[in-house]
Amino acid sequence: MDGPLAAGRRRLATLARVAGGSLALILCLAGLPRLAHAQFARGTMLNVVSLSGQFVVIGDPRTSRLPGALAGLRVTNWVHLEPQLLALSCERIKRALLHSLDAPDRWRGKVSLRLHPVRRADELILITSERFTDGWDYYVDLPDAVEVPRLVDAVVRVVLVEWANRNNTGRAAEIPAWLSEGLPEELLSDPTLDLVLRPPEARASGPPMRLLTRQGRWHHPLAAAHAFLLNHPPLTLEELSWPRPGQFDGDGALTYRYSAQLFVHELLRLRDGRAALGTLLELLPRHWNWQTAFFQAFGSQFQRPLDLEKWWDLQVVDFTTHELSQTWNRTDSLRQLDEVLRVFVQVRAGTNTPATHAEVPLQEVVLEGDYGSQADFWRFKIQQLERLRIGVAPEVVVLADEYRRILESYVRKRELSQAMSGGPPNRYEQNRIARETARQLNLLDQRRETLRATKESSPPAASRLGKGTSEPRKP
Numbered sequence: 001m002d003g004p005l006a007a008g009r010r011r012l013a014t015l016a017r018v019a020g021g022s023l024a025l026i027l028c029l030a031g032l033p034r035l036a037h038a039q040f041a042r043g044t045m046l047n048v049v050s051l052s053g054q055f056v057v058i059g060d061p062r063t064s065r066l067p068g069a070l071a072g073l074r075v076t077n078w079v080h081l082e083p084q085l086l087a088l089s090c091e092r093i094k095r096a097l098l099h100s101l102d103a104p105d106r107w108r109g110k111v112s113l114r115l116h117p118v119r120r121a122d123e124l125i126l127i128t129s130e131r132f133t134d135g136w137d138y139y140v141d142l143p144d145a146v147e148v149p150r151l152v153d154a155v156v157r158v159v160l161v162e163w164a165n166r167n168n169t170g171r172a173a174e175i176p177a178w179l180s181e182g183l184p185e186e187l188l189s190d191p192t193l194d195l196v197l198r199p200p201e202a203r204a205s206g207p208p209m210r211l212l213t214r215q216g217r218w219h220h221p222l223a224a225a226h227a228f229l230l231n232h233p234p235l236t237l238e239e240l241s242w243p244r245p246g247q248f249d250g251d252g253a254l255t256y257r258y259s260a261q262l263f264v265h266e267l268l269r270l271r272d273g274r275a276a277l278g279t280l281l282e283l284l285p286r287h288w289n290w291q292t293a294f295f296q297a298f299g300s301q302f303q304r305p306l307d308l309e310k311w312w313d314l315q316v317v318d319f320t321t322h323e324l325s326q327t328w329n330r331t332d333s334l335r336q337l338d339e340v341l342r343v344f345v346q347v348r349a350g351t352n353t354p355a356t357h358a359e360v361p362l363q364e365v366v367l368e369g370d371y372g373s374q375a376d377f378w379r380f381k382i383q384q385l386e387r388l389r390i391g392v393a394p395e396v397v398v399l400a401d402e403y404r405r406i407l408e409s410y411v412r413k414r415e416l417s418q419a420m421s422g423g424p425p426n427r428y429e430q431n432r433i434a435r436e437t438a439r440q441l442n443l444l445d446q447r448r449e450t451l452r453a454t455k456e457s458s459p460p461a462a463s464r465l466g467k468g469t470s471e472p473r474k475p
Helices: 004-010 031-039 082-100 149-163 177-188 223-229 235-239 253-267 271-288 290-297 305-321 330-341 362-368 375-388 393-421 429-451
Strands: 012-016 023-026 046-049 053-057 078-080 110-118 125-134 135-143 143-148 343-347 356-360
Touching: 012 271, 012 330, 031 143, 046 082, 053 082, 078 149, 082 110, 082 149, 082 177, 110 149, 135 143, 135 149, 149 177, 149 271, 177 253, 223 253, 223 305, 235 305, 235 375, 253 271, 253 305, 253 356, 253 362, 271 290, 290 305, 330 375, 343 362, 362 429, 375 393, 393 429
Parallel strands: 053 110, 110 135
Antiparallel strands: 012 023, 012 125, 046 053, 078 143, 125 135, 343 356
16 A cells, blocks of 8 residues: 555646636645645634535635735625535536536546635635546645636636546546636626625625626626627637647736637537537547547547638637627528528520529439539538527527538438448439438428418517626736
């Protein structure tokens, strides 16, 4: 059995400046567990276990005063952390994160959070991990007064690392910066989530502290990012993948943060995007860089780095050239879908006659066209349907997704049939695939016309961007 010194040397400490989004630095800190335990060995300490049993909070129920240096600062976005409330907040943050990824709670590694008296405003939050023969344990050392975004960042980071390491017996997983920055911001931007609980009454000593609340009408979760990135160009895919030195200083921190949020937000909107992000986490320990794991997890969406780069460029253009408040009603949304589904072909009555343009339905192209010369056309239509999801009414999003699913299935089946034939194409099989696809498109066209004939109700308040409800946070 290993002694305490050997166990201490096995510990990997992740030093994360959770404010402003600095990257995690991996350090080896021998003996850190004994030092941390010694810090909390005296006094009236509480050990509070969260409802799921994953989080254990160790701290003094008597929260400390803020340092005098903070007396003149506006600290409305700070919260005093009491052990019982922190345990509840950790569960809330984890539940919101799992819900955003449509994932069940299958935790294995315990997380111990140790509170100490706050010392300064920019105090680092220290996250350490220790591997045992049967899994990993995690430790978070944090001040008992902290800004709400930094607390959410810390809990999200440790939950992501725990998820990635559940079946990992090798080196610790490294979470890509865009994910550890984008996911917390996505949660913080949801006005329906109350992630962090605060003490029920203000403290008599020190400046007043309360949890920052979002007031006013519903606003788009990307409202703050949109307002900021209109004046600060979003980062390229390469810049998101490999942050430059100084990226997390000043406005650069918010540029990275909001670009990462937009990247994560759009990935979550992809078909199976939530499940793919969960798969990415599980694959990270098996690969030396996140890109390899990413393309394995998102293989049905992006086959090559160039595909991802083009997709991201399209998202940036759409995001920076459209108002977030532009949400079409059902009638306008159906018109947009109609435009995407329209197909024009060139028709010649004879060899020497000029070409004319005619509109034909998708079904006719499926039944009469030569797939070998149409592969790029179908992929383009699938991309158009994917992009249409932004800004259209929810019921039309469902229709667009169904059209896309049918076309994706058609392309997949035609290519599989071609590959399995090993020679000349099997005309019987290809005609069968075409007829079945045309039948499904006919049924979907009927649903589209039924929806068009249905009386439209007034758009809900949640479909409009409230004015003056969100401003970019200061770094």
